[in-house]
Amino acid sequence: MSLNNSQTPTISGQDLTRNGSSSSNRAPWEDAREVLKPATPSRKPKTPKPENAITIAVSSRVLFNMEKEQQIYKQQGMEECVKYQEEHETQPFSPGPAFSFVKALEVVNIRLRELYPESEELFDVVLMTSSHEHVDLRLFNQDQLSIESVYMTEGNSPIGYLKAYGTDLYLSADPVQVREALEEGIAAATMFTPEKMTEVSDTQLRIAFDGDGVLFSDESERIFKAHGLDKFLEYEKTHENKPLDHGPLKCFLEALVKLQKKFYSKGQHMDCPIRTYLVTARNKTDVSGTRALKTLCSWGLEIDDDFFLAGAPKGPILEKIRPHIFFDDQMFHVEGAVKMGTVACHVPYGIAQTVTKEGAKEKETASTPK
Numbered sequence: 001m002s003l004n005n006s007q008t009p010t011i012s013g014q015d016l017t018r019n020g021s022s023s024s025n026r027a028p029w030e031d032a033r034e035v036l037k038p039a040t041p042s043r044k045p046k047t048p049k050p051e052n053a054i055t056i057a058v059s060s061r062v063l064f065n066m067e068k069e070q071q072i073y074k075q076q077g078m079e080e081c082v083k084y085q086e087e088h089e090t091q092p093f094s095p096g097p098a099f100s101f102v103k104a105l106e107v108v109n110i111r112l113r114e115l116y117p118e119s120e121e122l123f124d125v126v127l128m129t130s131s132h133e134h135v136d137l138r139l140f141n142q143d144q145l146s147i148e149s150v151y152m153t154e155g156n157s158p159i160g161y162l163k164a165y166g167t168d169l170y171l172s173a174d175p176v177q178v179r180e181a182l183e184e185g186i187a188a189a190t191m192f193t194p195e196k197m198t199e200v201s202d203t204q205l206r207i208a209f210d211g212d213g214v215l216f217s218d219e220s221e222r223i224f225k226a227h228g229l230d231k232f233l234e235y236e237k238t239h240e241n242k243p244l245d246h247g248p249l250k251c252f253l254e255a256l257v258k259l260q261k262k263f264y265s266k267g268q269h270m271d272c273p274i275r276t277y278l279v280t281a282r283n284k285t286d287v288s289g290t291r292a293l294k295t296l297c298s299w300g301l302e303i304d305d306d307f308f309l310a311g312a313p314k315g316p317i318l319e320k321i322r323p324h325i326f327f328d329d330q331m332f333h334v335e336g337a338v339k340m341g342t343v344a345c346h347v348p349y350g351i352a353q354t355v356t357k358e359g360a361k362e363k364e365t366a367s368t369p370k
Helices: 028-036 067-076 078-087 099-115 133-140 159-164 175-183 219-227 229-238 250-264 287-299 315-321 331-339 358-365
Strands: 054-059 123-129 149-152 169-172 188-192 205-209 274-280 305-308 325-328 344-346
Touching: 054 099, 054 250, 099 123, 099 205, 099 250, 159 175, 169 175, 175 188, 188 331, 205 315, 219 229, 229 287, 250 274, 274 287, 274 315, 287 305, 305 315, 315 331, 325 331, 331 344
Parallel strands: 054 123, 054 169, 123 149, 169 188, 205 274, 205 325, 274 305, 325 344
Antiparallel strands: 188 344
């Protein structure tokens, strides 16, 4: 990994060196560069400019498995956690729930560079970390991924960095930071890890989206929760030809479709390394499904595979799809997907977040026409 100097991240409050000190006549960043200098010259193309790239910001806690470190910190305190990191500084972290997703992004980038060597319309992954400097040093020793940009926020909110970098998607284990990002108009989701993750494709990026509260606004869902199914269907019939407003991840889908079209223009429609899925509890045989499809059409967006489940659980179909990542605004569906081995993300947006009692939440969301 190496730092992208297009922004000015913080190095955990002090100079980044292996012994915690630096030469008095050198700037802090000179010491940092010495630590981060690759052992051999890199032949990878330079990182694309933020305005041209699709920027995916990923927290270190979802990219890598840091449960052991978190447990030591909570039970034994910072001193023991730092000691553990020093002892394991050269030992790679185990992959976290976002690891396969990021690897798939790299696969897409390789294919894009083969077709468009000079294009900067690529995925740009930014690693966000707020941990102690010894953890950061251990992160820099990871050579499993080609991540060029690392932002160290020294425990502060990352939202300012995300906005400055034009982030298209932010994935984190911290639900508070995810909500803050959504409030600032940044597509974001809280990522959850299955006990045993389903094996996913290493040649094709697969992303599954829920409809209402994710791609679409929660406009129709509010009607359903307030007045029930009959009023919901009546409302959908009345507004059948009026597109739904956009939800928090519509822009991310737009970015994916834009990249797909670059492959299609080179005759690779059947061999495109990106595949998208709509997995919704709406019913395709009634007006609710029709309105969802008409909305996507009005946006000029096409999803590869649509699954209208009419209220059935989403976990089983996701197990068959094997997406790298699935987005839903209701924890009921997220939990069901995780139990089936799918890496699922909660998008805390809209009316679904007002149902807080666990028993009531499962009861209400089980048959929601999303």
